[in-house]
Amino acid sequence: MGLQEQKHHFSVNLLDWYMINRRDLPWRRHNNPYFTWVSEIMLQQTRVDTVIPYFNRFITNFPTVQALAEAPEEEVLKNWEGLGYYSRARNLQAAAQQVMELHGGEMPQDKQSVFALKGVGPYTAGAILSIAFNQPQPAVDGNVMRVLSRYFLIDEDIMKGSTRVLMEELATELIPEGRARDFNQALMELGALVCTPKAPHCLTCPVMEQCSGRIAGRELTLPVKTKAKPPRPEQRLVALVEGSGVHRGRVLVRQRPETGLLARMWELPHVLAAPAAAGKAAAPLADEPAMALLAGSLWAEGFAARPEGLATHAEHVFSHIVWSLQVYKCTEQDLGSELPLIAAEARAAYDAQAASQASSAAAVTGQLQISAEPKADAESTSAAADVSAPGTAYTESQSGSLPENNKPMSASTTANASQEVLTGKGDGLTYQWIGSEDMEKLAFPNVFLKLLRNYFAGAYDELAE
Numbered sequence: 001m002g003l004q005e006q007k008h009h010f011s012v013n014l015l016d017w018y019m020i021n022r023r024d025l026p027w028r029r030h031n032n033p034y035f036t037w038v039s040e041i042m043l044q045q046t047r048v049d050t051v052i053p054y055f056n057r058f059i060t061n062f063p064t065v066q067a068l069a070e071a072p073e074e075e076v077l078k079n080w081e082g083l084g085y086y087s088r089a090r091n092l093q094a095a096a097q098q099v100m101e102l103h104g105g106e107m108p109q110d111k112q113s114v115f116a117l118k119g120v121g122p123y124t125a126g127a128i129l130s131i132a133f134n135q136p137q138p139a140v141d142g143n144v145m146r147v148l149s150r151y152f153l154i155d156e157d158i159m160k161g162s163t164r165v166l167m168e169e170l171a172t173e174l175i176p177e178g179r180a181r182d183f184n185q186a187l188m189e190l191g192a193l194v195c196t197p198k199a200p201h202c203l204t205c206p207v208m209e210q211c212s213g214r215i216a217g218r219e220l221t222l223p224v225k226t227k228a229k230p231p232r233p234e235q236r237l238v239a240l241v242e243g244s245g246v247h248r249g250r251v252l253v254r255q256r257p258e259t260g261l262l263a264r265m266w267e268l269p270h271v272l273a274a275p276a277a278a279g280k281a282a283a284p285l286a287d288e289p290a291m292a293l294l295a296g297s298l299w300a301e302g303f304a305a306r307p308e309g310l311a312t313h314a315e316h317v318f319s320h321i322v323w324s325l326q327v328y329k330c331t332e333q334d335l336g337s338e339l340p341l342i343a344a345e346a347r348a349a350y351d352a353q354a355a356s357q358a359s360s361a362a363a364v365t366g367q368l369q370i371s372a373e374p375k376a377d378a379e380s381t382s383a384a385a386d387v388s389a390p391g392t393a394y395t396e397s398q399s400g401s402l403p404e405n406n407k408p409m410s411a412s413t414t415a416n417a418s419q420e421v422l423t424g425k426g427d428g429l430t431y432q433w434i435g436s437e438d439m440e441k442l443a444f445p446n447v448f449l450k451l452l453r454n455y456f457a458g459a460y461d462e463l464a465e
Contacts, residue, residue, distance in 0.1 A: 012176075036128055042058075140168050284326060304334065310463060327460075
């Protein structure tokens with residue numbers, strides 16, 4: 001069979017299979033460009049089963065482009081909470097505002113205009129134009145590249161831009177006239193359900209008879225893909241500060257900066273532990289020096305709190321960093337202008353461990369220094385999605401010692417501040433004391449959301465052994 005026959009066999013059999021086996025997904029029930037757009041953004045690096053309830057809730061709360069464009073950002077982020085990659089939500093809202101301003105609230109139908117929308121890359125643009133408007137545009141993501149690599153035995157590295165161009169040209173040739181909407185969804189469906197990464201179901205594949213990769217016994221070695229750099233491990237110390245006095249029953253949280261990693265989301269205060277040696281995993285910091293560092297860092301921001309002990313461990317994974325979190329339960333103190341009492345042995349233990357772990361990074365020696373947050377990745381080169389990674393993250397640079405006139409904001413000095421917005425003296429970030437009722441209003445990254453929910457449910461009433 002020649003190449004053209006192989007292409008024809010692929011298109012015809014794939015469409016026949018799809019019309020019988022396609023999943024009933026909420027965004028497929030309407031040819032609504034806005035629904036298609038929202039679903040494709042949500043599906044970037046996220047499983048379909050996870051997306052469905054988020055999509056339904058999002059469309060209920062923001063049923064039109066105009067509703068999304070005019071919504072408060074905090075409300076949009078709250079509806080996205082738990083999906084991760086929060087820049088997707090911000091970009092989606094910014095793009096909705098573009099559609100309102102430049103296109104009168106109607107999704108544009110030309111490739112250049114769609115591609116110009118914030119957060120929309122080549123794949124998403126192709127998906128919107130083909131699915132919503134039935135235009136013969138390719139929609140090439142990681143699933144599609146895997147299917148085409150195997151069927152046509154393509155040995156090129158799918159991480160290269162030249163390979164993506166090749167795949168887009170091939171995918172365009174395969175689209176039957178007038179069937180772009182069904183064909184592109186069929187191609188995605190085949191990659192998601194049958195031609196899976198590690199265990200392809202070749203015996204149930206509608207195009208197995210002419211699959212060059214299967215015939216050559218290469219289905220498990222294709223596609224060719226260079227390994228991404230593994231995420232950098234970071235050990236972080238988290239303060240779960242319980243309020244006292246007027247703040248009793250509340251917990252101290254802070255809002256991240258306007259731009260950068262997890263921009264404008266809320267979190268528990270945390271700092272980087274001593275830097276790991278080059279090429280090695282970050283080691284946990286012993287409890288006493290860890291608590292000394294946390295007390296000093298909170299003091300540097302103007303908050304007097306005494307760490308009581310380890311509450312739990314947690315982990316948060318980004319594309320470029322893995323945070324290993326040591327979470328310490330702390331109690332708000334009213335200590336005037338004095339740093340919370342920390343044993344000299346704890347301070348010495350911290351200094352010794354920090355010095356032994358320091359590498360090419362700035363050594364942590366005699367003072368309690370809070371290291372800078374990492375700079376976020378540039379735009380992801382993953383073939384699976386058009387996720388724009390965050391920009392430059394913030395830097396915490398205040399040392400553990402304070403000028404004489406820098407007094408902490410303790411229970412006595414904030415007697416009427418249970419709902420007051422406070423500003424950190426060192427990092428300049430926004431802090432707030434919150435109760436369980438505030439969890440419904442503020443948007444948190446998933447790891448902090450879980451920690452706070454567990455705390456308010458009483459999970460950390462007893463400290464970890």
